[in-house]
Amino acid sequence: MPIVFAAPLAAPSGSSGFQSLFMSWTGFDGSVWDLSDPRGAVPGMGPGVKGLHMPAMTVYKSETPLVPGVDLMGYRIGERSVYWPLVFAAKNVDDWEAKYAGFFDSVHPIRPGIWTVGAGDKARTLPLTGQFAGDYAFTRDPFGTGRALIGVELTAPRPLWRGKPIRKTFYAEADVDFIPDEPGDDYYPTPIATFAKAEIDNPGNEPAYLTWIVNGPQDTGLELGVDGAVIEVPFPVADGSVLKIDTDPAGQFATLDEVDVTSTLGFQIFGPVPSRGTSPLTITTSGTGSVTAELVPLHWRAF
Template identity: 35%
Template sequence: MSAIVYAVPGRPPAPPANPWPGMRMTWTGWDGSEWDLTDPEASGVSLQAGVRGLLMPPFRRHTTSSPAVAGSRPRGYSTDERPVFWPVKVFQDTSSQDWIDHDAAFWRTLAPGRTGVWTVTQPSGRSRSLRCRFEELQDGLDIDPSLMGWVVYGITLVAEEPFWTGEPVTRQFVPSTTVPFFPGPPFGISEGSLSTSAAIDNPGDEPAYLSWWLHGPTTGTFGVGGRVIDVPFEVAPGRTLVLDSAPTVRGAREIDTPPAGLSPQQETTWVSERLRTAAVDRTKDLGATSKWGAVPAGTAVPLSVAAVGTGALRASLLPQHYRAW
């Protein structure tokens, strides 16, 4: 008589990963709250068909013409502020009061005197962001939405800075005898040395402006592409000088040095907050020969560092892109 042997069935193979997950979009309000705009179950807020603001910004061509010559001659272009339109559904299906509270929390993030950040993240994890301000609501309701638990709004926002910004590109310099202060590959410098071996690249569509963080004690000149900023005074230990090249915030401001142990994102948030609330303007103390430089789109440009001191240095830029991906 033959025996029947029962075996545990093998585990079936895992289903293949979805090759079409799409992009994730989020809104981070001025109050720090984050709202998922593409997963209706995650936040109770979702974008509908008809979104505008993801593609090219509005450009304005500048030309000259003459009655003696056919056509026109290009003289350049400028970029206007970017209009953004969200058809957005806000829903909450537990009770009328829960919907009212949920709707109020979302609208709290859209104050016209403050800005929030719209972020688009690709399946690869790369992301781009656009800072937006509330401008207008297409008002009008046919029924009390607290009876239904949902409503679709037509919200107009504006991005005064019209380019989507990519992830920061950062280069750091540390004294050769110290441990790197920042994450990432450091470039060692010794006291009084000039380093031109490091370059910084701009993968964006427009010129990008450098931001330098100079942690004391340090002094020297710092720049890109032959245009350098002269810091003739010493940044004291425990203090950080932030040099911003962007035309809208150009200048030198001094703050306390960020505490050790912060993540890059936490450190950036910490510095941004101190620049708003506790910064000392040192722009007038810079050398008279200082020149602010930018990194052209799609290029890598050598950095110029002539530093004296033992403080760590960081140069970074935010690539500016025409589109959200």
């Protein structure tokens, strides 16, 4: 058997552009904590973070003695476990106590805070609640050392990382473009994002449900849908009014000018936007108000 020798991978050099990923925690109380730098931030994130990579998945299978192997029927993603090794260090006792107390006051067992990883358009968020076993032991007195490494266990009841919302607004089709007879006159082109050409991207790993925002005027019978699942609105939306429909099964509500009209909307079949592609949308109306579709991509990982 031949033996192949290979040089080990070289560690990235400081000039290669690598730098620590930005992380922050927004507690349920609204306080914001920068977790990026264990040497400067209080608290700072140490090595051994859990929750950034793939979630646990249960795969459903079926089998028959007539066919070797199994058939893969589907999968389910349960809640996600998260672990933070946090370094609490300070130059004086008062600062250490204030930061320690303030941080743990921001973590609640049922009211979620938000973990943010990355910055700008690449930022992703994950709502988290605290898990408190009550068995943590201080091996050294932090009031004497000014330092403690505390492992914090959290849970993401909704385990998918949320990306930057995608929001697209569509308009009624104009009859014709008005092209001016004289140079310098105003030109009113037909909007490109028309109801007939409505579509939306979903770059996430999982299907995602839309929130529809409808501006009046819209007549009774407005139809909104994706992938064959169409909502029919059984009432008009007056000029200046705004109808909002959240189709996510975790919420599923409708408001008209911020008044709950979920029961008036009645039973509807809500469908998600398939993942990893662009899907056409159904917007059928004789009204002239705009319609906005908003989608939050859902990802398996933080990056």
